[in-house]
Amino acid sequence: MKYITKFLLMGIVAVAGLLSACTSSDDFEPGPKDSGAQVYFPNTIPSEFNVGDDESSVTIPVRRVVTDEALTVNILASIEQGQEGILNIPSSVSFEAGSDLANLVITFNHSALVDGTEYKASLLLNDEQNLTQYGNNMIDITIIPWPWEELGTGKYRDGWLGGFFGEKDVEIDVTIHKHKSQEGVYMVEEMFGWTFMTEFFGATQSDLSGQFSYTPANIVINCANPQAVTIAEQYSGITENSYGYGNFYIMNDPEQVGTLENGVISFPKKGIIVGCDGTSEDAGYYYSNNSGLFRIMLPGAQITDYTLTAAYGGMLVNSDNTSASAVIDFTYGTDVTGINYVIAEGDVEASAATLAAQIANGTAENILTIEDFVVGAGSVSIKADLTTPGPYTVVALPLDKENKPLESNAAAASFYFPGMDGGDIPDCDVEAMMGSVSENKPDALEKNPDESSLYFKISGSELKTLHLLAMSTSNIETLVAQGASYEEIIASYGEDFSSIAVPTINETGYYENIWINLNENTSYTMLVQATNIYGRSKVLAVEKSTAAVDTSWYTGELAIGKYDMVYQSVEDGETITSSCTFTVNPVKGSENEFTIKDLGLNNTTSWYASYDSATHKFTVSGVEVGYEDLGSRFGQGWGYYDQARTMILGFFSFANEQSNGTDPCVFSVDATTGQINQLETLLQVLVADAASGKILGYLTQYLPGETVITYAENASSSAVQPSSKQAIRHTATAKYMKATDRFSDHVATAKCAEMPKSAAHSGVRTLDVKTAKCEPLPAKPYNGKAKISKKAVNSPLM
Structure with missing residues (x-):
């Protein structure tokens, strides 16, 4: 009997494989190793075969691991009712001695196939002694008469493979087809074939064939909704053989879609994903299209370049030596025929979209136009006579x-103009404080008690950006001891509050909120990084401790406080330890209702639990404190594991072998001492790929009967801390089974209570300014220091 784990993500059920096998209902031991030839269907077999008019067969590859002897494997086939006799499927497939490949050839009379009809079959490898529990022994295929009509030659510009091997501006001609019956669905013929690879790598097919192989594969793109173009996960045809990357796949990020405009298909930056399923530790899924290069031009499409950027070029002292002008540099595309613009008082980039709409429809005041504009020149500079120092946009x-x-191609830039007086640029005006909820926001105390919450307030004026972070002071001190600055810590773990808080601060003078789900009796440090509209920045650090939980009123029999929970196992000769220190506290006014924090993983998560004194059972429901309306979270996608938000973790509780991980987590309690002493359900903290929902492995797992639980009211445990780098251990649930510690640190940062966003201040005043074309100001001389931009070319998804 097998455990099946289901991982729910974004409304899609991603079913992973086998968790573990056991010999009895009370045993959670790993299953037996495979024996025999280990025959399987490769996962690169497409689910649909489109057959042309001259085709009368399709070939299904069958693989095996052990190749010593010749072998014949029986095939069981199930054909959809009413289609019997059309597909001729052999009853067996044979391997030659020494070969790991056998081809199952399905034949048919093409004249008997009806256009638009799908011919379905299920194939089963019927040889129990020679199968493998980690490979496919059954597949479903559909044979369809060729549904495509050739449109002609288009172009593909790469923004996919460059996400793995480094971006290159490569564009090739491709043959594009449209679907005969599905409007808006296109197929690109051999999009990533040898023509593409030789151009991309700058090498011949002969040079590349030692490392790569290519299986002809066409890529289908769904443009039925031109504003929500998608690419389902598909095998590209490319396989890497030298470094263990394996088969390469293409898909779009499920949270980002592309567009089809004027015959051009494009996707946003990091909207395309490149994946590989090999054995290399670098195999996995990666964000691609980092520079937004990915583009497919349908036949007949024409590209027009209406791009535009604006930047402050500096201050120009006029010839009278008594006045100065601001120089604004425009860079534009080859098809731009002119530029209309406005200059507004203040840093009003937040209102740029409104101003752009007003320029487009002609209702903006003081619209300026560049005289004697030269099409195709690429750049032009203008000088604007500004009389008052200050910020402008x-x-x-x-x-x-x-x-x-063109409103959609609008450009905006804010800048500070010092003027002839050259006054000092104002420092960043920002202050911060943290305090108890009871003293500062008593009306919110019921949902945000002092032992798990901290109030904070940010005050200031004329701010442009604001980034915040609240983390335990001990974690902050550890990161600083490792050489990290406050700025680097905020960059790695902080959240951008600019759109949420800055409009409120600039309008009212302050922004307030509450950090929630904190540990009791723990010191927290809030880091604040702000930039004002003049370009000056400031970093602050403030510290405050949460209150201790008051349990003096509790008289129940369950022993409350801290417990150490440890489980050890041996994997590949290595001892693997899962540990945590969880805390049990009573719900105010109840003798049998509790909360339990840090169960399974020390990441400040709290769950509701109950104690039955008659059965001496302590049951964790799976309902998370603060998210009661979501119901049980066990077996569900729960929260992000890494700061890049590429992986998501979930808590799974298995009561028996038929469970899907959504059961309550049950402990037994010693009737004499009232202490929790034994785990009765299997508990796992699993990590999955945030894009696809595929389970990658586990962070911690605890097996019933083998997990040691110790009452440790005042213990200083050796449990796994969230700031340590934790390996994601492979499990049979993971499609790509490997252990690795190359993921980002999982540092527990505080979450913020939900607060309404403030609308940006709409009082924008444009200026009637005298402007004229001018030469751009000379670039500043090189000072011998080059600032390196830290840019993640390969942002891993797994």
Whole structure:
């Protein structure tokens, strides 16, 4: 009997494979190793075969691991009712001695196939002694008469494989087809074939064939909704053989979609994913299209370049030596025929979209136009006579070939103009404090008690950006001791509060909120990084401790407080330890209702639990404190594991072998001492790929009967801490089974209570400014220091 784990993510059920096998209902031991030839269907077999008019067969590859002897494996086939006699499926497939490949050839009379009809079959490898529990022994296939109509030659510009091997501006001609019956569905013929690979790697097919192999594969793109273009996960045809990367797959990020506009298919930056399923530790899923290069041009599509950028070029002292002008540099695409723009008082980039719409429809005041504009020149500079030092914003729109302003291509830039007086640039005005909820926000105390919450307030003026982070002071001190600055810590773990808090601060003078789900009696440090509209920045650090939980009123029989929970196992000769220190506290006013924090993993998560004194059972329901309306979270996608938000973790509780991990977690309690002493259900903290929902492995796991639980009211446990780098151990649930510690640190940061966003201040005043074309100011001389931009070319998804 097998355990099946289901991982629910974004409304899609991603079913992973086998968790473990056991010999009895009370045993959670790993299953037996495979024996025999270990025959399986490769996972690269497509589910659909589109057959052309001259085709009368399809070939299904069958693989095996042990190749010593010749072998014949029986095939059981199930054909959809009413289609019997059309598909001829052999009853067996044979391997030659020494070969790991046998081909199952399915034949048919093409003239008997009806256009638009799908011919379905299920194939089963019927040889129990020679199968493998980790491979496919059954597949479903569909044979369809060729549904595509050739459109002609288009172009593909790579933004996919470059996410793995480094981006290159490569564009090739490709043959594109449209679906005969599904409007808006296109197929690109051999999009990643040898023509692409030789161009991408700058090498010949002969040079590349030692490392790569290519199986002809066409890529289907669904543009039925031109504003929500998708690419389902598909085998690209590329297989890497030298370094263990294996088969390469393409898909779009499920949270980002592409567009089809004027015959051009494009996706946002990091909207495309490249994946590989090999044995290398670097195999996995990666964000791609980091520079937004990915583009497919349908036949007949024409590219127009209406791009536009605006930047402050500096201050120009006029010839009278008594006045100065601001120089604004515009860079534009080859098809731009002019530029309309406004200059507004203040740093009003938040209102740039509104101003752009007003420029487009002609309702903006003081619209300026560049005189004697030169099409195709690529850049132009103007000088604007500004009389008062201060912050300003330029918002500009390019004009198309019909001299129509293009709102979608708007550019905006804020800058500080010092003027002739050259006054000092104001320092960043920002202050911060943290305090108890009871003293500062008593009306929120019921949902945010002092032992798990901290109030904070940010005050300031003329701010542009604001980033916040609350983390246990001990973790902050550890990171600082390792050489990290406050700025680096905020960059790695902080959250951008600019759109949430800055409008409120600039309008009212302050922003307040509450950090929630904190540990009791623990010191927390809040880091604040703000930048004002003049470009000056400031970093603050404030500290405050949560209150201790008051349990003096509790008289129940369950022993409350801290417990150490430890489980050890041996994997590949290595001793693996899972440990945590969980805390049990009573719910105010109840003798049998409790909360339990840090169960399974020390990450500050709290769950509701109950104690039955008659059965001496302590049961954790799976309902998370603060998220009661979501119901039980066991067996569900729960929260992000890494700061890049590429992996998501979940808590799974298995009561028996038929469980899907959604059962309550049950402990037995010693009737004499009232202490929790034994785990009765299997508990796992699993990690999955956030994009696909595929389970990668576990962080911790605890088996019933083998997990040691010790009452440790005042213990200083050796449990796994969230700031340590934790290996994700492989488990049979993971499609790609490997252990690795290359993931980002999982540092527990505080979450913030939900607060409404403030609308940006709409009082924007544009200026009637005298402007004229001018030469760009000379670049500043090189000072011998180059600032390196830290840019993750390969952002791993797993």
